[in-house]
Amino acid sequence: MVDHASGIPAYRQVAADLRDQITRGDLPPGARIPSEHQLAERHHVSRPTVREAIALLRAEGLVVAERGRGVFVRSQRTVQRLARNRLSRAARQRDEGAFKGDAAAGGWTPSTTVKVYFESADPATATLLDVDEGTEVCVRDRVMRADGIPVQLATSRLPRDITRDTAIEQTDTGPGGLYARLEDAEHTLDHFVETVSARMATHVEQAALQLPEGTPVIALTRVAYDTDGRALEVNAITMSADRYELVYELPAD
Amino acid sequence: MVDHASGIPAYRQVAADLRDQITRGDLPPGARIPSEHQLAERHHVSRPTVREAIALLRAEGLVVAERGRGVFVRSQRTVQRLARNRLSRAARQRDEGAFKGDAAAGGWTPSTTVKVYFESADPATATLLDVDEGTEVCVRDRVMRADGIPVQLATSRLPRDITRDTAIEQTDTGPGGLYARLEDAEHTLDHFVETVSARMATHVEQAALQLPEGTPVIALTRVAYDTDGRALEVNAITMSADRYELVYELPAD
DNA sequence: CGCGTCAACTTGTAAGGACAAGCATGACAA
DNA sequence: TTGTCATGCTTGTCCTTACAAGTTGACGCG
Known part of the structure; x- marks a missing residue:
C-alpha cells in the first residue's frame, strides 16, 4: 500500500x-x-x-x-564465464581460437558469421597499431553466437602488410584461428593488452545482440603485440553484460 | 516533425x-x-x-x-584510466596500495573513508575464501574519492584468524596497505584472480557514488591467493563505468 | 475429436489536465 | 549597491480516458 x-x-x-x-x-x-x-x-x-x-x-x-x-x-546471468587465460599457444594448438574454447568449456554450440573487408586506418586505429593514418588495414567483422543467439560482436583490424597472402584475409582462418596464422607468418606473439569498459548499448548494438532496453554492454579492446613490441592486431569486442563475466589471473609479482 | x-x-x-x-x-x-x-x-x-x-x-x-x-x-567520460598491473610487490614498497598509486598517476587527490567490522561469512564469501559458512571474517568497507567525489566502493573480507592482532583490523593499515600487512604476517602473496562484470547501478550504489539514473557500474571481485593456494582476501569493488576503464596485460604464453 | 474463431486478458501508445517543487531572473525596497 | 521577494519558467508527480496490438485459452462448430 x-x-x-x-x-x-x-x-x-x-x-x-x-x-x-x-x-x-x-x-x-x-x-x-x-x-x-x-x-x-x-x-x-x-x-x-x-x-x-x-x-x-x-x-x-x-x-x-x-x-x-x-x-x-529477468533470469539470472547465464554464468557463461570467459576465462581470458585461453590466449595461450597451447590452447591454440588444441582448438580453434578462444571463442570455440569457451564454447567447449561452457557446453554450448558456437557459430560465427564473418565479414572481411579493407579500409584505411582511422585516427584511433592508427594510434593503437602505431601506423600512419590512412594506412590500409584488413578488417575482420564477426558476430559470435551461442546456441544461435548473438552474444558477442568483434572487429579485428590488422595492417594489410601483415595479412596479405595469408588466410587472415579469408573468412575461414583455419585451425587455431587468426593468432595461429600470425605465428605461421613468423610474427611471434608476446603479449596482449586488454582495456575493459562498460557503457549502455547503442541502438545498433541493441539490435545486433538482441538486447532488451536498458542493458549495459562490456566493451573490450584487445591489442596483440609481437616480441619486437609491434602491435599486430586491434580487436574491439562488445558483449552483453548480462551474459558475460571476464576472469583475469594476475601474478602477485 | x-x-x-x-x-x-x-x-x-x-x-x-x-x-x-x-x-x-x-x-x-x-x-x-x-x-x-x-x-x-x-x-x-x-x-x-x-x-x-x-x-x-x-x-x-x-x-x-x-x-x-x-x-x-551529459558530458563525456572522464578518461580516468586505471592500470591494474599495480598490484606488484615493488609498487607496495613505493606507495600505499593501488588506489593511491592510481591517484599519483592520474594527478588527482585521493581520500578514503574506512569502516571496519566483523561478521560471519555468508555463503558466497565462504565459497570464495574456502572456509565454512559462519566463520568470522574481518570486513573493511571503503569509499574512495578522487578530488572529493566518490568514484569507487570496495569491501574486503578476510578470515579473522588471519587478521587478528594485525593493523588490518585498524582503519589505517599503514604504508603499503593491506597486502603489505599480509606479507608482514608471513602470508606470501602468489596471485590474484579478478572477475569483471557490468550491470546497472542499484539505488544504494547510485546514492553512494552520486550517479545519475541509467548509468552502469563495473563490478570487480578480486580474490588474493598465497603461495599455498589459500584464499586470503575477497575484495568486491564497484566503480562508476563512466569514470573507469580497466587495463590488463596478458602474456601470450 | 480437432480445429478455428473469438473473447478476454495482457502491455504499448497517446492525449489532456492538474498541481507540486525547484530554480533563475528581475523588480523592488532598504 | 545590495539583499529580498515575487513571478514565471522548468521538471516532477499523478490522475482519467481511450484505443491499438499481441497472446492465450475457452468455446462452439464441423
Missing part, C-alpha cells in the same frame, strides 16, 4: 515493493509479476503510475515486459 | 531526433535541450509523449534532467 504522507513518490514505493519481492525471492526469475491493472488496484494508484514503477525496474534490468503476456522477472 | 504513417511510435521519433542532434554535435555536452513544452509544440505531440522520449534518452545515459533548470546533454 502506498503511503502518501512519506514524501516518497508513489511510483517509487510501488517499484521498491516489487524490487523487494524480487530480491527476496518471492518473485523468482522467470515469474510473472502481477498485471499493471492488478498492481494499480492493489496499491490504489493509477495505471500510468504503475507503468512508471515498472519502467524503473526495466531500466535497472530487473524485469522484461512482453506485450500481451506480462512482465517477467 | 512526427510522421504518424511510419508506424514508428511518436515518442521514439522525438527521441531519435534529439539523439541525432546530440551525436551530430548540434547539442554539445552541457547544452540544454529545448523544454518539454517547446518540444511538444514543435513536434505536435503532448507533453507526456515528450517526457517518454526524454526518459529513453535518460535511460541511455545521454542526458540528465534537473528540476527547475532543464535537461542537459
Whole structure:
C-alpha cells in the first residue's frame, strides 16, 4: 500500500515493493509479476503510475515486459564465464581460437558469421597499431553466437602488410584461428593488452545482440603485440553484460 | 516533425531526433535541450509523449534532467584510466596500495573513508575464501574519492584468524596497505584472480557514488591467493563505468 | 475429436489536465 | 549597491480516458 504522507513518490514505493519481492525471492526469475491493472488496484494508484514503477525496474534490468503476456522477472546471468587465460599457444594448438574454447568449456554450440573487408586506418586505429593514418588495414567483422543467439560482436583490424597472402584475409582462418596464422607468418606473439569498459548499448548494438532496453554492454579492446613490441592486431569486442563475466589471473609479482 | 504513417511510435521519433542532434554535435555536452513544452509544440505531440522520449534518452545515459533548470546533454567520460598491473610487490614498497598509486598517476587527490567490522561469512564469501559458512571474517568497507567525489566502493573480507592482532583490523593499515600487512604476517602473496562484470547501478550504489539514473557500474571481485593456494582476501569493488576503464596485460604464453 | 474463431486478458501508445517543487531572473525596497 | 521577494519558467508527480496490438485459452462448430 502506498503511503502518501512519506514524501516518497508513489511510483517509487510501488517499484521498491516489487524490487523487494524480487530480491527476496518471492518473485523468482522467470515469474510473472502481477498485471499493471492488478498492481494499480492493489496499491490504489493509477495505471500510468504503475507503468512508471515498472519502467524503473526495466531500466535497472530487473524485469522484461512482453506485450500481451506480462512482465517477467529477468533470469539470472547465464554464468557463461570467459576465462581470458585461453590466449595461450597451447590452447591454440588444441582448438580453434578462444571463442570455440569457451564454447567447449561452457557446453554450448558456437557459430560465427564473418565479414572481411579493407579500409584505411582511422585516427584511433592508427594510434593503437602505431601506423600512419590512412594506412590500409584488413578488417575482420564477426558476430559470435551461442546456441544461435548473438552474444558477442568483434572487429579485428590488422595492417594489410601483415595479412596479405595469408588466410587472415579469408573468412575461414583455419585451425587455431587468426593468432595461429600470425605465428605461421613468423610474427611471434608476446603479449596482449586488454582495456575493459562498460557503457549502455547503442541502438545498433541493441539490435545486433538482441538486447532488451536498458542493458549495459562490456566493451573490450584487445591489442596483440609481437616480441619486437609491434602491435599486430586491434580487436574491439562488445558483449552483453548480462551474459558475460571476464576472469583475469594476475601474478602477485 | 512526427510522421504518424511510419508506424514508428511518436515518442521514439522525438527521441531519435534529439539523439541525432546530440551525436551530430548540434547539442554539445552541457547544452540544454529545448523544454518539454517547446518540444511538444514543435513536434505536435503532448507533453507526456515528450517526457517518454526524454526518459529513453535518460535511460541511455545521454542526458540528465534537473528540476527547475532543464535537461542537459551529459558530458563525456572522464578518461580516468586505471592500470591494474599495480598490484606488484615493488609498487607496495613505493606507495600505499593501488588506489593511491592510481591517484599519483592520474594527478588527482585521493581520500578514503574506512569502516571496519566483523561478521560471519555468508555463503558466497565462504565459497570464495574456502572456509565454512559462519566463520568470522574481518570486513573493511571503503569509499574512495578522487578530488572529493566518490568514484569507487570496495569491501574486503578476510578470515579473522588471519587478521587478528594485525593493523588490518585498524582503519589505517599503514604504508603499503593491506597486502603489505599480509606479507608482514608471513602470508606470501602468489596471485590474484579478478572477475569483471557490468550491470546497472542499484539505488544504494547510485546514492553512494552520486550517479545519475541509467548509468552502469563495473563490478570487480578480486580474490588474493598465497603461495599455498589459500584464499586470503575477497575484495568486491564497484566503480562508476563512466569514470573507469580497466587495463590488463596478458602474456601470450 | 480437432480445429478455428473469438473473447478476454495482457502491455504499448497517446492525449489532456492538474498541481507540486525547484530554480533563475528581475523588480523592488532598504 | 545590495539583499529580498515575487513571478514565471522548468521538471516532477499523478490522475482519467481511450484505443491499438499481441497472446492465450475457452468455446462452439464441423
